[in-house]
Amino acid sequence: MSAVLSTAASLDDANQKSEGVWHAAWRRFKADRVGLVSLVVVVAFLLLILAAATGLVARNWQDEVGVPNAPPTFMGPAPPQATSAIEAPKGPNVDLSDIDPLAPRYKEWDERAKQFQTQVQAKRETLPFGADRLGRDVLAKAIKGTEISVFVGVAAALCATLLGTLLGACGGFFGGKVGDALEWLYNVFESIPNILLIFAFAAVVGRGVESVVIILALTGWTGMYRQVRAEFIKHASREYVRSAEAIGASVGSRMFRHILPNVSHVILVRMGLLAVGFIKAEVILSYLGLGVRVDQVSWGTMLAEAQSELILGYWWQLATATLFMAVFVTAFSLMADALRDALDPKLRGLE
């Protein structure tokens, strides 16, 4: 082989690289108009989340800026309502100072009170998207809620993907006893009704954003596991994996360097669907009171509040939360679809 080494490698074509897999995928993605628009929407949401997280917008979402249940601007202020149930007595006020034991101190308290400045904030009659029952701006709540909901959805999807991919890769690649054991685990998880499983985990880990992420990841990995396992079974017997074994590639290298990139499109798309599903699951959890803490807001807690408001005819909190969720979830799903089309190597006539 010394002859090989002495051959001078031609360096002029050293830098000639052809289009990479990701680059080609991006080129195909760009040609998909629906995908591109949904990508723009998702990026806009991500920027909004970033702004909310750094406090640029919706920092004061807990301030009571409007009158309770202020309607949206386009509806105009709510008509004044007759609130008094009992008619006020008409005669002169009875002087009770003789028998009131606190009467001597009233003057003293008034003096003390004057030392503090009282600022009465003007409560707004209407807000762009209305206000909730405490007078908090629904728009600010929805933006802040986006931060929590999307974080929960994406983080839980990442965790579930990691878990499902690892287990699926092991189950599919090794098969045999390992595969059987993982199948048993999978069957145990699948045999329990989903919502019951979520409750069981929620009872153990308690409330909070991190808890919701853990709960959803622990219950949602099964579908990913199944799909990745199937793909690994298929690819493990392919000749390119065999030839990698023949050149001495280790088990880990064959699993994650060789097979994983070839099934990445399946995993990515599944992860997109999981994120969408988990955003909805967080809504359900929060609605049932198992979700985020009371001092936080998510789309789910907004919907939970909306339940009692709706009876009184205050529909705007429900509408806003639904609008945010619908736009994001739809855009995210469409983006995942376009991504699948762009990444699937089969569409390029590889096989």
Place this chain on the structure above:
Amino acid sequence: MSAPSLLSIQDLRVAFRMGRGQRAEAVKGVSFDVPENTTVALVGESGSGKSVTAMSVLNLLPDNAERSGRVLWRGRDLLQAPLRELQGLRGKEIACVFQDPMSSLNPVFSVGQQLAEPLRKHLGLRGAQVRQRAEALLAEVGIPEPARRLKSYPHELSGGQQQRVMIAMALACEPRLLIADEPTTALDVTIQRQIIELLAKLKAQHRMSLLFISHDLGLVGEIADQVVVMRHGQVREQGPVDRIFSAPQDAYTKALLACRPSLEGNPRRLLVIDDHIAGRQDEGAPKAKDPAAPVVLEVRSLAKSFWLREGLFGRREFKAVQDVNFKLKRGHTLGVVGESGSGKTTMGLTLLRLHEPTSGEVIFDGKNLLALSDRERLAMRRRIQIVFQNPYASLNPRFTIGQTLVEPMAIHGIGADTAERERRARALLEKVGLDGRAFGKYPHEFSGGQRQRVAIARCLTLEPEVLVLDEAVSALDVSVQAQVLNLLKDLQDELGLAYVFISHDLAVVRFISDEVLVMKDGQVVEQASAEQILAAPREAYTQRLLAAIPRGYRAAV
């Protein structure tokens, strides 16, 4: 031409729309006639447009195809015909048999159900009539116990039997024309021989015409009356079979005839298409090999069994390989031949311990490979490498060629750093006949022959001493096959590699091998030098394998 034309293709052009206004022309003005009761063969390499031409007759092309020209079926232009009329013709007047019988039959329906469909649809048969006719058809294509086979599912049949069922389905309505698109390419040589004979017999019995598509001129010579040679979507030469074989006019036809290894002479190199067109000649007799070369690989009573589950707890031993013995010398080649299922591939994989052997010894460089610890085995694995059959499947589609070549060197610590490894990889690419530009490309940008070169280069990165070639040229076109075989011979001469060459094609094995093992049902039935096997085959099985090799057109027959 005396016989009236059944099908006449005139200046057919087919282009595929590729999106963004791009069009790829697959067929560029092809004209030929299929007379009644005649076999016309379309010959060419893959990508020559021969299948597209045949499929455009019945418009079985994808939606993005645009056809122009004229396809006259008994005087009626099929390009203008509405879909309803075409559907009436499909299966009834013109029937098709495709390349891969495993994927052409629907796995969830029994053979009887699939045979019944055209009978009901086109002939209007019902009930018992359908079954009788289906049984008669299966008997006609030579399937034993046709009544029982009607209830079988495709996976219960062998490849040859599946292809027979496909032919039976095609014959169901007594078509005037049978289009056979590479009907034997996926089959063994012996089965190929049977199918060819069956097709010839049926053609004579039913007085139908046959449009036979193949890349193998030798095969075509045995069955065709007329030959049409195609290349790059154009007809290079057409004429009666005796003239094509005895006095080919076109340089490309001559090259196609020359590039297949024959059983008679044994040249040092095969002539490839470019050689022939450039008018280069053979360089003389093969170089004699050193008979005293040291033995690099010795195999003693190697065996491999698989355990099949039977019943609830039972296991049955299936002996895939039994008692294989051989010695391989440096710079020599051991050919292993046999039909599919004979255990030759299992034997090759067991040599590398890609399968764990059941018993036996593989002595490599004085050490028993099968008794090594994992770490020692990694070191030994470097020195014995394998090239797989299907170049489309054996390269990782997500790795660039450069990554594919550098990876084995990185695993075994060959070369000081990445830069040196890349330099070696580039040098090897040049050695196997690819230029350095291939380095950054992905496998899908290459043809089958080029990919097989990459696979060989990957093995060479490890500087092996023994190369196991598992049907390494079987999936390639005849002309590309010749190029790869030449490359393998050159590499052997230069680097002193020893090959274990596994193939079902005795002609190819003879060209490259010094010694030949003939395997049947996991056992070695004959073991002798290549010349001896060809000149005086001892076993009936070997004789049958030899007789099955297509020999092209024989004027005397």
